Amino acid sequence: xxxxxxKNASELVTCSGKSPRHGTxxxxxxxxxxxxxxxxxxxxxxxxxxxxxLKNYDLSTCEVVDARNRAVLPGFVDSHTHLIFxxxxxxxxxxxxxxxxYMSIMERGGGITSxxxxxxxTTLDEFIxxxxxxxxxxxxxxxxxxxxxxxxxxxxxxxxRQLQAMKKLDEIHAVDVVPTFLGPHSVLPEYKGKEDxxxxxxxxxxxxxxxxxxxEFADIFCEKNVFSVEQSRKFLTAAQNAGLKLKIHADEMVxxxxxxxxxxxxxxxADHLLQSSDKGIEMLSKxxxxxxxxxxxxxxxxxxYARGRQMIDAxxxxxxxxxxxxxxxxxxxIPLVIALAAIHMRLSIEEIITALTINAAAAVGRQETIGxxxxxxxxxxxxxxxxxxxxxxxxxxxxxxxTVIKNGKxxxxx
Ligand code: NIG
Ligand code: FE
Numbered sequence: 001x002x003x004x005x006x007k008n009a010s011e012l013v014t015c016s017g018k019s020p021r022h023g024t025x026x027x028x029x030x031x032x033x034x035x036x037x038x039x040x041x042x043x044x045x046x047x048x049x050x051x052x053x054l055k056n057y058d059l060s061t062c063e064v065v066d067a068r069n070r071a072v073l074p075g076f077v078d079s080h081t082h083l084i085f086x087x088x089x090x091x092x093x094x095x096x097x098x099x100x101x102y103m104s105i106m107e108r109g110g111g112i113t114s115x116x117x118x119x120x121x122t123t124l125d126e127f128i129x130x131x132x133x134x135x136x137x138x139x140x141x142x143x144x145x146x147x148x149x150x151x152x153x154x155x156x157x158x159x160x161r162q163l164q165a166m167k168k169l170d171e172i173h174a175v176d177v178v179p180t181f182l183g184p185h186s187v188l189p190e191y192k193g194k195e196d197x198x199x200x201x202x203x204x205x206x207x208x209x210x211x212x213x214x215x216e217f218a219d220i221f222c223e224k225n226v227f228s229v230e231q232s233r234k235f236l237t238a239a240q241n242a243g244l245k246l247k248i249h250a251d252e253m254v255x256x257x258x259x260x261x262x263x264x265x266x267x268x269x270a271d272h273l274l275q276s277s278d279k280g281i282e283m284l285s286k287x288x289x290x291x292x293x294x295x296x297x298x299x300x301x302x303x304x305y306a307r308g309r310q311m312i313d314a315x316x317x318x319x320x321x322x323x324x325x326x327x328x329x330x331x332x333x334i335p336l337v338i339a340l341a342a343i344h345m346r347l348s349i350e351e352i353i354t355a356l357t358i359n360a361a362a363a364v365g366r367q368e369t370i371g372x373x374x375x376x377x378x379x380x381x382x383x384x385x386x387x388x389x390x391x392x393x394x395x396x397x398x399x400x401x402x403t404v405i406k407n408g409k410x411x412x413x414x
Contacts, residue, residue: 023315039379042408075144075380077360080321087118112186119152127165151182295340342393
């Protein structure tokens with residue numbers, strides 16, 4: 001048996017207890033001062049103060065991490081990314097800096113359509129090779145589980161290849177990958193005016209991806225000039241019937257009512273939400289649908305941030321994620337997300353940690369196994385190079401994760 005002990009943590013953030021956490025519950029992150037964690041064969045078996053725990057163990061038989069003057073937290077869960085894609089769109093980014101809008105570039109045949117062309121020309125091995133590098137960077141920033149979406153193939157073959165790449169990466173890389181089928185991500189020029197036909201085609205693909213267990217979630221881009229609320233309802237209902245859990249890109253650019261639809265269909269998460277209505281926020285607050293906010297996207301698009309402060313004050317369960325993708329948000333920086341959530345969305349560091357751990361775990365349907373430091377959960381744990389969680393927003397946009405432990409094994413640092 002492999003036993004790992006992390007001792008002397010100046011702050012041991014457990015996030016133990018209820019999931020998802022709503023509203024004021026998000027501030028309760030269960031800090032133990034001078035904390036200690038024990039993991040056996042990758043599973044957490046004991047949590048408490050260093051004094052009380054060390055009485056029961058012979059340290060000479062354990063691997064020991066001394067976290068003196070360091071804060072210890074659950075591994076981060078990046079619950080919304082598009083990490084498998086071909087090509088890049090640096091040119092579009094420079095056009096946007098000069099004033100072009102994301103939607104106008106998309107309507108001219110750029111945007112997602114441009115990534116689709118490049119992705120269709122990318123092999124499985126190439127996806128895996130670049131995917132590994134991207135996951136390495138995420139792991140370095142303390143991410144131990146990541147959700148990844150297809151959606152740059154928009155045909156059966158390429159969508160399946162993206163999902164196969166995620167499956168392979170999940171097997172070979174320390175970071176766990178949760179796969180989402182995002183077939184209805186964009187309307188290609190040949191489908192303009194035939195969106196209903198495209199939705200029917202994507203519904204026909206659902207059986208394939210759920211039957212072969214290539215996807216756990218289904219997602220759709222519900223947006224003006226992309227897919228309507230009715231089309232989204234039709235696709236997501238079919239996905240649910242095919243056994244997939246649901247996510248939705250909702251109310252990002254235009255207030256369409258995607259937030260309300262997410263609650264109506266009991267989606268696990270509703271994501272983006274920059275333009276959610278007051279009614280949508282109220283409905284979310286009374287539901288277990290997680291509001292997944294992506295401040296790095298708003299930052300890169302120079303949009304207003306989602307009303308995160310108001311959502312938490314209304315009682316919503318909020319998660320934060322990067323939205324890493326080749327277009328609207330080419331960054332997988334967790335430190336940037338933390339800085340933006342603290343400075344621009346006015347979330348407290350406790351709320352931010354909840355949003356990146358236990359609520360994010362709920363947003364990928366894994367709250368029973370990850371997202372907190374408590375007995376029976378996976379030993380996915382990070383150690384910061386500073387003594388307090390207050391350094392996370394204070395050392396703005398800098399990675400301060402010193403050690404990463406995945407399934408009880410040290411995969412970064414010492
Ligand atoms: O979550 N909003 C739609 N989808 C992605 C962007 C995809 C892209 O631009 O390539 C998002 O922001
Ligand atoms: Fe996205």
